[in-house]
Amino acid sequence: MNKIILASNSPRRLDLLRQIGIEPVVVPSHVPEVIKEGESPEDAALRLAIEKASEVARQFQEGLVIGADTVVVVDGRQLGKPKDVDDARNMLSLLSGRSHTVITGMAVIDAKTLEQKTALVKTTVRFKPISDEEINAYIATGDPMDKAGAYGIQGRAAAFIDGIEGCYSNVVGLPLSELMDILKTLTFLT
Numbered sequence: 001m002n003k004i005i006l007a008s009n010s011p012r013r014l015d016l017l018r019q020i021g022i023e024p025v026v027v028p029s030h031v032p033e034v035i036k037e038g039e040s041p042e043d044a045a046l047r048l049a050i051e052k053a054s055e056v057a058r059q060f061q062e063g064l065v066i067g068a069d070t071v072v073v074v075d076g077r078q079l080g081k082p083k084d085v086d087d088a089r090n091m092l093s094l095l096s097g098r099s100h101t102v103i104t105g106m107a108v109i110d111a112k113t114l115e116q117k118t119a120l121v122k123t124t125v126r127f128k129p130i131s132d133e134e135i136n137a138y139i140a141t142g143d144p145m146d147k148a149g150a151y152g153i154q155g156r157a158a159a160f161i162d163g164i165e166g167c168y169s170n171v172v173g174l175p176l177s178e179l180m181d182i183l184k185t186l187t188f189l190t
Contacts (some may be wrong), residue, residue: 003063004188005111007056011047012154013068013174020176029067033080037109041078045069046120047103053107053116060111063177064186067107070173072149073099079149082107091150095160100149102171106120108182118184121175123166 006013006065009028017024035044046069053067082088100122109116139159140177144150151157153164153171156161169176 002110003060004183005056005063005065007052007065007067010173012172013066013128015170015178016130016169016174019067020180024066025063026122027056027059028073029053031049031055033068033069035071035078036081041071041103042105042120043074043171045103046073046107046118047105049105049107050109050116050118053109057109057111061184063110064108065107065109065111066174066179067099068104068174069168070102070104070148071102072102074098081146081148082144083148085139085145088150090128090145092135092138093132095127095149095151096135097127099123099124102149104170104173105173106175106179106182108179108186110186114185115186119168119175119178119182121170123164123168123170123176125164125171126162127160128162134160 004022004024006024006026007029028140031051048069051066052066057065079091082091102125106119143152143155153161167175
């Protein structure tokens with residue numbers, strides 16, 4: 001069995017991997033999560049995932065390195081992690097009572113052969129209308145500050161979710177079904 005390396009410091013991605021029986025080595029990448037001028041959300045998520053996995057893969061002789069990047073898109077506007085409390089408040093207000101798309105780019109690189117497989121997964125999430133008081137109470141928990149779109153579906157923000165269409169684990173930050181398909185092609189499970 002190949003060693004799995006997670007190129008992320010995200011506790012949510014680590015929890016998802018553990019949920020399916022994978023205990024990865026965690027080596028966070030230091031790639032700045034910057035979207036280039038004119039870059040589509042899909043292109044940005046996939047490029048950043050590849051850059052993260054590539055940076056970490058260079059540190060190993062063998063193993064499968066997983067890189068991922070998640071963006072939230074509403075009205076064509078890309079929402080990354082909030083810069084501050086006001087940014088988080090603006091994002092949550094924008095999402096209130098509306099649907100948005102969560103896009104995760106994922107790359108898996110075999111550190112030994114440098115073979116690379118990628119996936120791009122989209123999920124639609126519907127928020128119920130949320131009041132300013134609910135937004136402020138949620139922000140006060142600190143939970144929104146390290147998450148794309150300023151919310152985590154697996155935590156307290158679950159109360160804001162009216163429904164989803166697509167992959168739940170994608171919204172958390174790592175589409176597990178697609179990941180397993182990729183790992184199988186890289187001889188992880190054969």
